[in-house]
Amino acid sequence: MTEPVIVVDxxxxxxxxxxxxxxxxxxxxxxxxxxAPGEVFGCLGPNGAGKSTTLKLxxxxxxxxxxxxxxxxxxxxxxxxRERVGFLPENPVFYDxxxxxxxxxxFGQLCGLRASExxxxxxxxxxxxxxxxxxRLAIRRYSKGMVQRLGVAQALVQDxxxxxxxxxxxxxxxxxxxxxxALILSLRDEGKTVLFSSHILSDAETLCSxxxxxxxxxxxALGSMTDLVQFSVRAWxxxxxxxxxxxxxxLRETGATMTTLSPGRVxxxxxxxxxxxxxxxxxxxxxxxVLALQPVRETLEDVFLKHVEGKRRxxxxxxxxx
Amino acid sequence: MGLLRxxxxxxxxxxxxxxxxxxxxxxxxxxxxxxxxxxxxxAGQDVKIIKDLGxxxxxxxxxxxxxxxxxxxxxxxVERRSVHATLAKPVSRPVxxxxxxxxxxLTLGVNITVMAVALFAVLAVYQSVTPAGVQATWxxxxxxxxxxxxxxxxxxxxxxxxxxxxxxxxxxSALLSATFTTAIWVAGHFVGDLRTVExxxxxxxxxxxxxxxxWVLPNLALFDVKAEVVHGLPVPAGQVVxxxxxxxxxxxxxxxxxxxxxxxxxxx
Ligand SMILES: Nc1ncnc2c1ncn2[C@@H]1O[C@H](COP(=O)(O)OP(=O)(O)OP(=O)(O)O)[C@@H](O)[C@H]1O
Ligand SMILES: [Mg+2]
Numbered sequence: 321m322t323e324p325v326i327v328v329d330x331x332x333x334x335x336x337x338x339x340x341x342x343x344x345x346x347x348x349x350x351x352x353x354x355x356a357p358g359e360v361f362g363c364l365g366p367n368g369a370g371k372s373t374t375l376k377l378x379x380x381x382x383x384x385x386x387x388x389x390x391x392x393x394x395x396x397x398x399x400x401x402r403e404r405v406g407f408l409p410e411n412p413v414f415y416d417x418x419x420x421x422x423x424x425x426x427f428g429q430l431c432g433l434r435a436s437e438x439x440x441x442x443x444x445x446x447x448x449x450x451x452x453x454x455x456r457l458a459i460r461r462y463s464k465g466m467v468q469r470l471g472v473a474q475a476l477v478q479d480x481x482x483x484x485x486x487x488x489x490x491x492x493x494x495x496x497x498x499x500x501x502a503l504i505l506s507l508r509d510e511g512k513t514v515l516f517s518s519h520i521l522s523d524a525e526t527l528c529s530x531x532x533x534x535x536x537x538x539x540x541a542l543g544s545m546t547d548l549v550q551f552s553v554r555a556w557x558x559x560x561x562x563x564x565x566x567x568x569x570x571l572r573e574t575g576a577t578m579t580t581l582s583p584g585r586v587x588x589x590x591x592x593x594x595x596x597x598x599x600x601x602x603x604x605x606x607x608x609x610v611l612a613l614q615p616v617r618e619t620l621e622d623v624f625l626k627h628v629e630g631k632r633r634x635x636x637x638x639x640x641x642x
Numbered sequence: 643m644g645l646l647r648x649x650x651x652x653x654x655x656x657x658x659x660x661x662x663x664x665x666x667x668x669x670x671x672x673x674x675x676x677x678x679x680x681x682x683x684x685a686g687q688d689v690k691i692i693k694d695l696g697x698x699x700x701x702x703x704x705x706x707x708x709x710x711x712x713x714x715x716x717x718x719x720v721e722r723r724s725v726h727a728t729l730a731k732p733v734s735r736p737v738x739x740x741x742x743x744x745x746x747x748l749t750l751g752v753n754i755t756v757m758a759v760a761l762f763a764v765l766a767v768y769q770s771v772t773p774a775g776v777q778a779t780w781x782x783x784x785x786x787x788x789x790x791x792x793x794x795x796x797x798x799x800x801x802x803x804x805x806x807x808x809x810x811x812x813x814x815s816a817l818l819s820a821t822f823t824t825a826i827w828v829a830g831h832f833v834g835d836l837r838t839v840e841x842x843x844x845x846x847x848x849x850x851x852x853x854x855x856x857w858v859l860p861n862l863a864l865f866d867v868k869a870e871v872v873h874g875l876p877v878p879a880g881q882v883v884x885x886x887x888x889x890x891x892x893x894x895x896x897x898x899x900x901x902x903x904x905x906x907x908x909x910x
Binding site for chain 2: 335376379380381382383399400402403405407408409411412413414415417418426427429430431432471474
């Protein structure tokens with residue numbers, strides 16, 4: 321049994337809101353989860369779900385109202401828990417009077433590296449995130465996406481074993497996104513543990529070994545992609561051309577729903593587990609052409625929407641407490 | 643120790659890359675230079691005017707820089723959220739604050755050194771253009787090394803003011819911090835008067851409140867030996883040592899309170 325890298329136990333965070341009579345507002349409600357070494361773990365959820373709050377709690381930037389969190393067996397309140405952790409904040413801001421290279425050298429030193437070693441790692445990392453040419457440029461002159469790339473680089477400065485990224489794809493162009501995806505996979509191949517938050521479900525679907533879906537401060541679903549997403553075929557979709565009234569009537573009798581795209585061209589949705597072959601034969605017999613036939617499977621997006629839609633935060637401060 | 647040095651040097655670097663710092667410094671040096679002209683205008687007068695003006699300018703602009711940079715030390719990082727990435731590194735908040743404090747003290751050290759060089763340069767010029775006969779009437783030589791004591795104590799005063807700015811900066815916005823720090827700096831020069839209110843016939847509660855306030859506020863009059871130095875009066879070593887010790891203790895206390903506040907802060 322290997323020790324989990326992250327252990328979160330009933331972690332709860334209330335923010336006081338209101339100036340005159342601050343009332344607690346529950347941003348995160350009794351979250352429990354574990355992340356094992358080598359996992360790529362995705363933290364998903366709509367805006368305001370509590371993803372950033374969770375990650376900030378793990379880095380000790382925010383103190384929990386109740387509950388505990390440990391990283392590598394150390395409580396997150398201790399400085400030592402951050403020794404082997406790299407963090408990319410959401411919409412990061414860095415010291416804009418420094419150059420990219422100086423920033424990485426400084427952050428490397430904060431992680432206990434000697435200046436020369438930190439500088440060497442910094443240069444290599446800037447190359448790795450595609451900022452090699454801009455390393456002597458003041459961060460003030462960086463574009464948004466360049467700052468984001470720099471943020472990814474600084475998260476890796478001491479070669480950490482756990483990398484926590486808050487919306488790593490935000491602000492990046494398609495090439496940047498592809499680069500970050502490749503980087504996450506290469507970190508995984510190096511045996512590192514990655515925890516990231518995202519709204520982009522397709523990224524989570526291709527990258528993550530497990531995901532947690534948060535909404536309204538609560539954990540709604542947790543598990544591997546195969547646990548959460550039913551990969552079996554749920555329906556078939558056909559696209560037919562040259563459909564006449566008789567064929568249409570016959571198709572409808574099977575329980576299929578139809579959308580007429582243009583005269584004679586029909587999209588057929590055949591629900592359930594019925595095989596599509598008979599329909600193909602009828603279409604053939606009626607002289608209609610089959611333009612497309614494809615299975616409909618559940619995606620992470622369906623799972624996500626199922627868990628997230630209609631989830632509202634309870635009246636502030638009254639949740640969970642009683 | 644390495645961490646402290648890294649934070650301090652980065653803070654220093656931030657200050658020296660800030661254009662405002664140079665503007666203030668340039669302005670201060672210009673003012674010291676102007677005192678030469680004023681000294682000339684008040685012909686036949688003593689070299690005291692130049693010394694007075696030079697020391698006053700060093701203090702005033704030093705306080706300006708201490709307040710201006712001090713209030714931003716932490717407040718700006720928190721407001722701009724650059725503190726997130728930094729404090730996510732294995733560096734504790736007390737070390738972070740101390741590093742910022744030390745970094746600003748370094749900056750102020752550079753500032754006061756430049757001011758001292760400017761003052762001595764002006765005095766040297768003044769001395770060279772003044773006839774020996776006039777010089778003989780001066781109560782203290784133009785290039786009096788005891789000016790360094792006055793400048794040193796000004797530096798300690800700046801360190802105390804920076805400590806106050808650091809403290810406010812950990813939980814308040816830059817503008818409020820600037821106002822509070824300046825107010826405390828001004829009030830700090832009247833602490834001695836507060837301690838003697840009963841002599842002017844104040845009543846029980848007033849005396850009590852005045853005493854309390856006088857203990858909380860920094861007693862900045864302790865750092866003021868300008869008059870003695872300018873007039874060539876003796877400055878006892880014991881007084882200087884006591885003032886430095888008091889300044890160090892006050893600065894440390896500010897840091898400790900700042901740590902207590904900062905430890906509890908959530909970074910949004
Ligand atoms: N400093 C704060 N004060 C009060 N409420 C806050 C604070 N920070 C966050 N919240 C609230 O906590 C909830 C969770 O916020 P959080 O930033 O964790 O969401 P998120 O999942 O990261 O959202 P997004 O996808 O928009 O980044 C939100 O409803 C937000 O309004
Ligand atoms: Mg967020």
